[in-house]
Amino acid sequence: MKRYLTALLMAFCAFGSQAAEAVAPVERPAWEATLAKVKDMWPDTGICSFMKKEAPAYITGNFAESDRPVAPDFSKPLGAPASYANRNGFWVVSKLQAKAFTTRSHEVKVGDWIGGYFDDAGAFVAGHEVKVLGGMPYGIGQLIMIPICIILLYLAIVKGFEPLLLLPIGFGGLLANCPLAGVTAPAMMHDGVISFLQSGVPVMSGGIVEPGGFLYYFFRFGIDTGVFPIMIFMGVGAMTDFGPLIANPKAALLGGAAQFGIFFALFGALGIAAIFGQDFFGCEPIKAAASIGIIGGADGPTAIWLTSRLAPNLLGAIAVAAYSYMALVPIIQPPIMNALTTKEERLIRMPQLRPVKKIEKICFPLIVLLLCALLLPSAVPLIGALMLGNLAKEVGPSVSRIADTMSNALCNIVTIMLGLSVGSKLACEKFLSGTTLAILALGLCAFCVGTAAGVLMAKLMNVFSSKDNKINPLIGSAGVSAVPMAARVSNKVSLSNDPTNFVLMQAMGPNVSGVIGSAVVAGILYTLCR
Numbered sequence: 001m002k003r004y005l006t007a008l009l010m011a012f013c014a015f016g017s018q019a020a021e022a023v024a025p026v027e028r029p030a031w032e033a034t035l036a037k038v039k040d041m042w043p044d045t046g047i048c049s050f051m052k053k054e055a056p057a058y059i060t061g062n063f064a065e066s067d068r069p070v071a072p073d074f075s076k077p078l079g080a081p082a083s084y085a086n087r088n089g090f091w092v093v094s095k096l097q098a099k100a101f102t103t104r105s106h107e108v109k110v111g112d113w114i115g116g117y118f119d120d121a122g123a124f125v126a127g128h129e130v131k132v133l134g135g136m137p138y139g140i141g142q143l144i145m146i147p148i149c150i151i152l153l154y155l156a157i158v159k160g161f162e163p164l165l166l167l168p169i170g171f172g173g174l175l176a177n178c179p180l181a182g183v184t185a186p187a188m189m190h191d192g193v194i195s196f197l198q199s200g201v202p203v204m205s206g207g208i209v210e211p212g213g214f215l216y217y218f219f220r221f222g223i224d225t226g227v228f229p230i231m232i233f234m235g236v237g238a239m240t241d242f243g244p245l246i247a248n249p250k251a252a253l254l255g256g257a258a259q260f261g262i263f264f265a266l267f268g269a270l271g272i273a274a275i276f277g278q279d280f281f282g283c284e285p286i287k288a289a290a291s292i293g294i295i296g297g298a299d300g301p302t303a304i305w306l307t308s309r310l311a312p313n314l315l316g317a318i319a320v321a322a323y324s325y326m327a328l329v330p331i332i333q334p335p336i337m338n339a340l341t342t343k344e345e346r347l348i349r350m351p352q353l354r355p356v357k358k359i360e361k362i363c364f365p366l367i368v369l370l371l372c373a374l375l376l377p378s379a380v381p382l383i384g385a386l387m388l389g390n391l392a393k394e395v396g397p398s399v400s401r402i403a404d405t406m407s408n409a410l411c412n413i414v415t416i417m418l419g420l421s422v423g424s425k426l427a428c429e430k431f432l433s434g435t436t437l438a439i440l441a442l443g444l445c446a447f448c449v450g451t452a453a454g455v456l457m458a459k460l461m462n463v464f465s466s467k468d469n470k471i472n473p474l475i476g477s478a479g480v481s482a483v484p485m486a487a488r489v490s491n492k493v494s495l496s497n498d499p500t501n502f503v504l505m506q507a508m509g510p511n512v513s514g515v516i517g518s519a520v521v522a523g524i525l526y527t528l529c530r
Contacts, residue, residue, distance in 0.1 A: 049179030050143045051137070052137065054137075055429055057088070058127065058186075059130060060129065061113075061115025061126060062127065067088050068088060068091075069085060069090070070084070072111075081097065082193075082194045082196060082202075087118060087188070087191070088116070088117065089116050089126075090113075091111070092109065092113075095110060096199070098110055101114055117186065118190070118192070118194075118202075118203075119186060120188070120189055121189075122189055122203050132432050138428065141428030142428050145173065145428045145431060146174060146177055148431075149177065149423070152173065152320070153170040153171065155324075155327065162323050164412075164419075165323050166324075168415070169420075171419075171420065172419060173423040173424075174423070175424070176425070176426055177427060177428060182213045183213035183216075184216055184219075184424045187209055187212035189209050192207020218417050218420055218421045223308045223315070226305050226308060228417060228418040229301035230381055233301055233385035233519075234385045234411075235408075235410060236515065237385065237388060237393070238393045239389075240512055242390060243356040243361060244508040244509040245512050245513050246360050246361065247354050248509045252510075252513040252516075253457060253461065254454050254471075254476045254479045255479040255511070257453045257454050257476065258454035258457075258479025259297055259479075259518060260449060260453035261297070261449040261451070262293040264446055265442045265443065265449075268446075272438055272442075280434075281435055283313060287310040287311050288310075288314060290306065290525040291314055292318060293525070294307070294318075294518065295442070295446050296446025296449065296480075297517070298482040299482075299519070300322045302519055303318055304319055310529055310530070313430065314435070315422065316426045319422040321440050321444075322443065326485070332444075333451050333490075334492075336451045336452055340452060340455045340473070341473045345459070346474055346493070346494065347501065348470050348472040349501055350470075350472055350475075350503060362395065365391045368516065369384055369387045372384075376524065379526075382519040389403070450480050454480070455476040458471045459476075474490045474494050475487075475506050475509070478490045479514045481511075481518045491504040
């Protein structure tokens with residue numbers, strides 16, 4: 001009996017408390033409200049983001065219906081196009097708009113939705129389809145990119161492969177793939193007045209700007225403008241001695257021959273585009289081919305400078321390929337050199353280089369710059385920066401502070417920012433694709449071909465040289481632009497065959513000429529493709 005009375009009493013109390021709450025709701029304690037907010041934070045965690053199937057809406061343009069303006073009723077007279085637009089995009093209501101956003105791979109029609117965002121200048125940036133390798137979810141792609149970036153850090157820290165650049169590139173990629181971090185998010189404008197240009201493209205004015213991530217500003221300031229590669233070239237010039245090239249001018253032929261790898265990769269990329277479709281690289285095939293080809297010069301700053309102008313969507317893969325193969329010079333080049341030369345050729349002793357006068361070293365950068373200005377103006381930014389740094393180095397004590405700043409503090413600062421900016425483009429939708437695999441393969445082939453071409457050019461020059469002026473073919477491999485690593489590798493292979501045969505100074509001639517050669521080729525490609 002007591003059990004029944006107890007159960008009845010408890011039920012009555014519960015009913016009474018519910019009725020009291022219905023009449024006068026009791027305010028929840030602060031700790032309960034806070035706990036509820038914490039529970040609602042689950043969608044904003046990285047764990048949840050790694051499970052997302054699609055990329056952020058501002059990238060794809062696939063905004064939810066609630067985030068879009070009301071769709072027009074095409075059975076009735078339509079109003080102004082701006083009435084069917086908001087900060088997230090617009091509905092296409094005219095053939096003019098449809099034509100403005102139609103591409104070779106995607107036809108836009110009246111009634112379609114075009115999603116995207118307005119940047120801090122009010123220009124509209126349309127979203128694009130995101131394809132991750134194998135059709136995997138976007139979040140899984142980000143999760144896979146994190147160990148890939150850690151591998152880059154491992155190569156830089158443990159193996160010592162180009163640590164000054166691979167470390168910031170790998171860490172920048174790590175930051176770019178941290179979900180919801182927003183370090184690469186662009187600056188966006190909203191709550192402004194939307195109008196349409198005569199071309200059908202929308203613009204926004206007078207709006208509020210949401211700041212972007214810090215890597216977005218690094219990239220925009222240094223890569224989009226081409227400032228970072230040019231500043232790097234100043235530092236390279238201040239650290240480079242053109243004396244071996246001046247003492248032996250015919251070494252420039254070896255540096256020129258090594259650039260053959262650039263054109264090999266260029267035609268290879270055009271062939272891939274012809275087989276797999278004109279949109280395989282996501283831009284015009286000739287621009288993609290030119291950007292990929294420059295990897296063959298093994299010159300990272302030049303590759304970044306040209307790619308940022310012709311095919312910025314390929315920047316991450318091309319930069320990583322260029323610097324990776326530069327770092328792998330000691331592994332890739334020796335087998336090629338040994339395969340293309342005989343023991344007798346590797347034992348060739350070259351005469352000591354003549355002393356170079358100071359006036360020659362001072363006049364050299366000025367002459368090179370003027371020749372470049374007369375024959376190839378588009379290469380002046382890179383060649384000019386290189387020669388400015390070298391001139392400051394050769395002038396002497398009067399400007400030693402400038403040369404020291406260029407080769408140390410300035411170069412180090414820019415290297416950090418350049419590496420982080422390039423790493424910001426290692427987002428999974430850009431890197432985990434068949435395009436990236438093709439770029440890495442073409443880059444490796446281009447580098448190998450460039451090395452082989454330099455060695456074969458040296459052998460060809462020996463056919464027309466006297467017995468006392470023979471060239472050790474090993475120095476031909478230094479024609480690629482990896483300064484001074486390629487020259488050191490040539491010397492190392494020579495010493496492995498004869499411990500007394502030092503060819504380092506002779507190899508520096510083709511090596512530094514390769515820097516000039518890759519910059520000249522980049523200028524030519526930019527002139528032809530822009």
